Amino acid sequence: MSDSFDIDAEFIRKLADLLSETGLGEIEYEDGGKRIRVARPGVAAAPAIAIPAAAAEAPSAPATAPATDAAHPGAVSAPMVGTIYLAQTPGDPPLVKTGDTVSEGQTLMLIEAMKTFNEVKAPRGGKVSSIAVSNGQPVEYGELLAIIE
Numbered sequence: 001m002s003d004s005f006d007i008d009a010e011f012i013r014k015l016a017d018l019l020s021e022t023g024l025g026e027i028e029y030e031d032g033g034k035r036i037r038v039a040r041p042g043v044a045a046a047p048a049i050a051i052p053a054a055a056a057e058a059p060s061a062p063a064t065a066p067a068t069d070a071a072h073p074g075a076v077s078a079p080m081v082g083t084i085y086l087a088q089t090p091g092d093p094p095l096v097k098t099g100d101t102v103s104e105g106q107t108l109m110l111i112e113a114m115k116t117f118n119e120v121k122a123p124r125g126g127k128v129s130s131i132a133v134s135n136g137q138p139v140e141y142g143e144l145l146a147i148i149e
Contacts, residue, residue, distance in 0.1 A: 011036075012038060015036070015038040016038055019038060019039075020040075024081075024138060024140075025039060026038065026039035072147050074126060074129070074147050074148040074149055075147055076120065076123060076144075076147070077143060077145060078111060078140065078142060078143045078145055079118070079141070080113050081113060081139065081141050082111040082112050082113035082118070082138070082139060083112045083113075083136060083137070083139070084109055084110070084111055084133045084135070084136070084137050084145065085111075085112060085117070085136070086109050086131070086133075086134075086135045094109075094135075095108060095109055096108050096109070096128050096146075097128070097131070098128055098129065098130055098131055099127065099128065100128045101125075101126070101127050101128075102122045102127075102148060103122065104123065104125045105121050106121060106122045106125075107120070108120050108145070108146060109133075109145065109146075123148075124148060126148040126149050127148065127149045128146055128147070129147045130146065131145070131146045132144045132145055132146060132147070133145050133146075
């Protein structure tokens, strides 16, 4: 009495292409209690990324930040792997912009991981001198998100 699990090879190819496009190590997709995990060989496993059924808003052009900014004492890094969102909901203004003054604990942006939105909070107060990511961009754990001076 086993449930048959029809494998859609074309869908798996699309997931594999998405891995290549995003540079992620693995993707996990679940629908109706059935789960597919696609991983690139030789890439260290990170927490799985769930792909929502609805496509996310197209990413805008990424902001540029020098690689040396990651070592900046005011660097805010991604606490998890996921998709970054700069606004509370599509069409809303960004939660913060370059030049804004923020308070410790203020929400800077959101990371969606496993269909859950997680707030990225300011670790300290100060002025946002740069935002290193764009809306809808996939991010890795520890990736630079912003700098607070």
